[in-house]
Amino acid sequence: MALxxxxxxxxxxxxxxxxxxxxxxxxxxxxxxxxxxxxADTRQVDARGIELSREGVAGCVARGxxxxxxxxxxxxxxxxDDSFDYVILSQTIQATREPRVVLEQMLRxxxxxxxxxxxxxxxxxxxxxxxLGRMPVTDALPYSxxxxxxxxxxxxxxxxxxxxxxxxxxxxxxxLNAAGGKVGVSAPWWFWNLFGAQAVFLLKRG
Numbered sequence: 001m002a003l004x005x006x007x008x009x010x011x012x013x014x015x016x017x018x019x020x021x022x023x024x025x026x027x028x029x030x031x032x033x034x035x036x037x038x039x040a041d042t043r044q045v046d047a048r049g050i051e052l053s054r055e056g057v058a059g060c061v062a063r064g065x066x067x068x069x070x071x072x073x074x075x076x077x078x079x080x081d082d083s084f085d086y087v088i089l090s091q092t093i094q095a096t097r098e099p100r101v102v103l104e105q106m107l108r109x110x111x112x113x114x115x116x117x118x119x120x121x122x123x124x125x126x127x128x129x130x131x132l133g134r135m136p137v138t139d140a141l142p143y144s145x146x147x148x149x150x151x152x153x154x155x156x157x158x159x160x161x162x163x164x165x166x167x168x169x170x171x172x173x174x175x176l177n178a179a180g181g182k183v184g185v186s187a188p189w190w191f192w193n194l195f196g197a198q199a200v201f202l203l204k205r206g
Contacts, residue, residue: 009034010176010180011090011091011116011176011198011200012034012035012038012090014116014174014176014200015035015088015090015114015116015200016035016038016039016042016043018086018114018172018200018202019039019043019045019086019088019114020043020085020086021043021044021045022043022044022045022046023043023045023046023084023085023086024045024046024048024083024084024085024086025039025045025046025047025048025084025085025086025087025088026048026049026050026079026083026084026086026087026088026109026110027039027047027048027049027050027088027090028049028050028072028076028087028088028089028092028102028106029050029051029052029072029089029090029092029095030049030050030051030056030060030065030067030090031051031056031059032055032056032059032060032063033049033056033059033060033063033065033067035088035090036048036049036060036063036065036067037063037065040065045086047065047066048066048067048084049065049066049067049068050067050068050069050070050071050072050075051067051068051069051070052069052070052071052072053069054069057069072089072092072096072102073096073097073098073101073102076102076105076106076109077105079105079109080109081108081109082109082110082111083109083110084109084110084111085110085111085112086110086111086112086113086114087106087107087109087110087112087113087114088113088114088115089102089103089106089113089114089115089116090114090115090116091116091117091118091198092117093115093117093152093154093159094117094118094151094152094153094154095151095152096151096152097151099152099154099162100162100165100166103115103162103163103166103168104166107166107168107203107204107205111204111205112171112202112203112204113168113202113203113204114200114201114202114203115159115200115201115203116198116199116200116201117154117159117198117199118138118197118198119154119155119156119175119192119193119196119197119198119199120153120154120155121155121156121157121158121193121194122138122178122194122195122196122197124138124178124197125138138178138197139178139197155193156175156189156192156193156196156199157189157190157193159199159201160189163201163203167205167206168203168204168205168206169203169204169205169206170201170202170203171202171203171204172201172202173199173200173201173202174199174200175192175195175196175198175199176196176197176198176199176200177195177196177197178197183195183196
């Protein structure tokens with residue numbers, strides 16, 4: 001099945017396109033397994049996942065996926081070096097307690113890491129804070145401040161700085177606007193930071 005026929009989520013399609021067919025993949029914080037199922041069906045990967053919520057694990061098992069209950073902040077240490085070709089963290093890094101440690105562990109156990117996240121520097125978010133004086137709520141960040149699972153909001157520029165801090169090489173990066181279209185590939189980081197609603201990064205160890 002083609003990627004376009006499987007899901008309407010542009011970020012998941014981008015992640016899938018970055019994965020080489022037949023690879024060993026670990027999806028960290030895999031939710032109900034939508035991305036894992038997409039990768040297994042369209043890229044024929046050896047798909048594994050860890051998910052914190054029991055409901056998510058149950059959803060993955062119902063799809064026939066190999067998923068265990070686990071916490072990104074504590075359980076990645078259990079995996080040996082180069083256990084996977086790709087370790088994926090999709091829309092989850094902002095919900096981890098130690099984002100830097102999680103990213104370092106991903107780059108240790110995977111030959112490559114793919115990270116996607118909502119961009120807190122998007123102009124709509126800046127506008128809500130500036131004009132309304134309230135924490136922003138958008139399609140990419142749909143939670144109110146009192147019930148959000150997100151504890152480390154970051155911008156695209158913040159994430160680029162983190163990559164530099166841990167010595168991660170940025171092999172590919174894509175920013176998406178609120179409509180799901182790609183922000184100019186050759187645009188500078190500040191432009192991505194202002195107009196990208198979310199971003200997807202393909203990384204490897206330096």
